[in-house]
Amino acid sequence: MSATSTAVRRKRAATAGFHLGAGALAVLWLLPIALVLVTSLRSFDDIAVHGLGSWPRSFTLDNFRQAWVDGGQQRALINSLVVTIPCVLVTLALAAMAAFALSRYEVPFRRSLLLLMLGGNLLPPQILLIPVSKLSELMGVYDTLPALIGVQIGFGVGFYVFVLHGFMRAIPVEIQQAALIDGAGPWQIFRRIILPLTRPALAALSFTWIFNDLLWAITVLRSDSKMPITGALIGLQGQFVSMWNVIAAGSVIAAAPTVAVFLRFQRHFVAGLNLGAVK
Amino acid sequence: MAVLTVPERTSPAPPPPRGRRTRGPRRTPPLVLAFLLVPLLAEAVWVFWPALQGFYLALTNWDGVSAPEFVGLGNFREMAHDQVFRTAAVDTVLWLVLFGGLSALLGLGAALLLQQERRGVGFYRAALFRPVVFSLVATALVWQAIYQPDGVLNQLLETVGLGSLRHAWLADQDTALYAVIVPALWRQVGYVMVLYLAGLKGIDPALYEAAKVDGAGPWQRFRHVTLPQLRGVNAVVLSVIIIDSLRSFDVVWSLTRGGPYHSSELLSTYMYSTAFQSLRLGYGSALAVVIFVLAFGVIASYLVRAFREAD
Numbered sequence: 001m002s003a004t005s006t007a008v009r010r011k012r013a014a015t016a017g018f019h020l021g022a023g024a025l026a027v028l029w030l031l032p033i034a035l036v037l038v039t040s041l042r043s044f045d046d047i048a049v050h051g052l053g054s055w056p057r058s059f060t061l062d063n064f065r066q067a068w069v070d071g072g073q074q075r076a077l078i079n080s081l082v083v084t085i086p087c088v089l090v091t092l093a094l095a096a097m098a099a100f101a102l103s104r105y106e107v108p109f110r111r112s113l114l115l116l117m118l119g120g121n122l123l124p125p126q127i128l129l130i131p132v133s134k135l136s137e138l139m140g141v142y143d144t145l146p147a148l149i150g151v152q153i154g155f156g157v158g159f160y161v162f163v164l165h166g167f168m169r170a171i172p173v174e175i176q177q178a179a180l181i182d183g184a185g186p187w188q189i190f191r192r193i194i195l196p197l198t199r200p201a202l203a204a205l206s207f208t209w210i211f212n213d214l215l216w217a218i219t220v221l222r223s224d225s226k227m228p229i230t231g232a233l234i235g236l237q238g239q240f241v242s243m244w245n246v247i248a249a250g251s252v253i254a255a256a257p258t259v260a261v262f263l264r265f266q267r268h269f270v271a272g273l274n275l276g277a278v279k
Numbered sequence: 280m281a282v283l284t285v286p287e288r289t290s291p292a293p294p295p296p297r298g299r300r301t302r303g304p305r306r307t308p309p310l311v312l313a314f315l316l317v318p319l320l321a322e323a324v325w326v327f328w329p330a331l332q333g334f335y336l337a338l339t340n341w342d343g344v345s346a347p348e349f350v351g352l353g354n355f356r357e358m359a360h361d362q363v364f365r366t367a368a369v370d371t372v373l374w375l376v377l378f379g380g381l382s383a384l385l386g387l388g389a390a391l392l393l394q395q396e397r398r399g400v401g402f403y404r405a406a407l408f409r410p411v412v413f414s415l416v417a418t419a420l421v422w423q424a425i426y427q428p429d430g431v432l433n434q435l436l437e438t439v440g441l442g443s444l445r446h447a448w449l450a451d452q453d454t455a456l457y458a459v460i461v462p463a464l465w466r467q468v469g470y471v472m473v474l475y476l477a478g479l480k481g482i483d484p485a486l487y488e489a490a491k492v493d494g495a496g497p498w499q500r501f502r503h504v505t506l507p508q509l510r511g512v513n514a515v516v517l518s519v520i521i522i523d524s525l526r527s528f529d530v531v532w533s534l535t536r537g538g539p540y541h542s543s544e545l546l547s548t549y550m551y552s553t554a555f556q557s558l559r560l561g562y563g564s565a566l567a568v569v570i571f572v573l574a575f576g577v578i579a580s581y582l583v584r585a586f587r588e589a590d
Binding site: 015018019021022023025026029030032033035036039051052053054094095097098100101102104105106107111113115116117118119120121122123124125126127128129130131132133134135150151153154155157158161162185186187190208211212213214215218219229230233234237242244247248250251254255258259261262266269270 | 306307308310311312314315317318319321322324325326327328329330332333334336343389392393397399400402403405406407408409410412413414415416417420421422423424425427429430431434435465469473522525526528529532533546547550551554555560563564566567568570571574578581582585586
C-alpha cells in the first residue's frame with residue numbers, strides 16, 4: 001500500500017471522527033429543543049398515557065391556543081414588545097450621544113465618566129432591586145410598564161456607551177473636521193456620521209437581552225396583566241401545573257421572537273457578543 | 280447574561296500620537312454636554328442613586344412600610360448565625376466553580392473542536408449557540424419537563440437499564456442544585472465558545488507554523504502557543520463567568536425557587552425572597568451587599584483594564 005493512500009485514509013478517518021464527535025455534541029444540544037417542539041404539538045391525553053419521552057401519537061395546535069388565550073401569552077408578548085422596542089431605541093440613542101461626546105470632545109473627566117457609566121452596568125442588580133422598586137413606588141410608576149422601561153434603559157446604557165465609545169474612537173478625526181469646515185454642527189455630525197454606527201449588532205444584542213429579562217420585571221411589576229413574556233411564562237407554569245403540552249407551547253411562543261431576531265441578524269448577533277474582538 | 284468586550288489586541292500599526300491635535304475640538308459645545316448629561320442622568324436616577332441607597336439600607340431594619348431603623352452592622356452579625364445564608368453562600372461558591380469552570384472548559388473545548396472552517400462546522404456552531412438566545416425562564420421550563428419523575432431523563436434511564444437511578448431530580452435535596460446547573464450550562468457553553476472562537480481566530484497562523492517547524496506536537500502547540508495567545512480572552516471569560524454566576528437567578532427561580540429546603544438556594548435567590556417575600560428589606564439589602572463585595576474584585580479589575588485601554 002502506498003504512503004499516499006494511507007495518508008488519505010487517515011485524513012478520512014479524522015474527518016469521520018470530527019463529524020461523529022461534533023455531531024453527537026450538536027444532537028445533545030438540539031435534543032431538548034426538539035423535545036419541547038414535539039411536546040408542544042402533542043395532546044394532553046397522549047402525554048398522560050404514554051409519557052413525555054414517548055414517540056408522539058397525536059397532533060394538535062390547541063396547546064398554542066391555550067397558552068396564547070387562556071394563559072395570557074398574547075398580552076404578555078405585547079407587553080414585552082412595548083417594553084423592549086422603546087428600550088432598544090432609546091438606550092442606543094442615548095448611548096450613542098454620550099459616546100459621541102466622550103470620544104469626540106475634550107469633556108472634563110471624560111475617562112472617569114466613561115468608566116463610571118460602565119461600572120454602573122457591571123453592578124450586581126441585587127444591590128439595586130429594593131431601592132429601584134421603592135423608587136418606582138415613589139415616582140408613582142410601580143407596577144406599570146414605564147417603570148420597567150426606565151430601569152432597563154438606566155441599567156443598560158452604560159455598557160453601550162463603552163462599546164460605542166470604542167467604535168467612535170476608531171473613526172478618523174479628519175472626517176469630523178471636514179464636516180466642521182463644511183459648516184456642520186455637532187448635531188449634524190452626530191446624525192450623519194455617528195448614529196449610523198449604532199449597528200444592528202448592538203440592536204440585536206440589546207433586544208435579546210431586554211426581551212429575556214425576568215429579574216427587573218418581577219421587581220417593578222406585580223399584576224399578571226402587566227408581566228412581560230418571561231414573567232408570564234412563570235405564571236403559566238403555576239396555572240397549568242404538569243400540563244407539559246401547554247407549558248411547552250408557551251416556551252415556544254416566548255422563545256420565538258428572539259430566535260427570529262437571531263436568525264435575521266445571525267452574523268451581527270455573534271459579532272455583537274464579540275464587539276471588541278471584531279472591531 | 281453579562282456581555283463584556285474583549286480587549287483589543289495590540290495592532291501592528293503604531294498607536295496614533297497622543298495629544299490635543301489628534302482629538303476633536305477643544306471647546307465643548309453646550310449641545311455636546313447635554314448629549315452626555317442626559318444619559319448620565321438616566322443612569323444616575325436608576326443605578327447610582329439606588330446603589331447608594333442599597334448600601335445604606337443594608338445598615339437598617341426595614342419592613343418597607345414604617346421608616347427604616349438604623350441598626351449598624353446588625354444585619355451582618357445576624358448572617359453569621361443564619362444557617363440559610365451559609366447554605367446559600369456555599370451553593371454560590373459551588374455554582375461559581377461548577378457552572379463557571381465547566382462553561383469555560385466546555386466552551387474552550389467546543390471552540391477548539393469547531394475552530395477550523397470546514398464542511399458542516401457552521402451547523403455545529405449554530406447548534407451549540409442556539410440556546411444562548413433563549414431566555415433562562417424558557418430554558419428552565421424545557422429542562423423541568425426533562426427532570427420530572429415521569430420525565431424524559433427517567434424514561435431514558437429506564438430504557439438503558441439504569442432504572443434504579445430514577446429520581447425526582449428537582450425535588451431531592453441532594454440533586455436539586457446540580458440539576459439546576461445543567462440547564463444553565465447548556466445555555467452558557469455556546470456563548471463562551473463564541474468568545475473563544477473569536478480569540479482563536481485572532482492568533483497569527485505563523486506562530487503555529489513556527490512551532491511546527493521547531494517540532495512541537497499538537498499538545499505543545501496548544502500549551503505554548505494557543506493558551507498564551509488566549510490570555511486576553513481568558514480574562515474576559517473569567518470576568519463574564521464570575522459576574523454571571525453571582526447574577527444567576529432566573530434559572531434557579533424558575534426551577535426550584537431555591538428549594539427544596541434551601542438546597543439549591545443561591546445568594547441571589549435568597550436575597551430576592553428575603554426582600555420581596557419575607558419583606559425584610561434591610562436584611563435583603565445586606566445580602567445584596569455581600570454579593571456586591573464578592574463581585575467587586577472582578578468589576579474593579581475589569582474597569583482598571585478598560586481604563587488603560589480607554590485612551
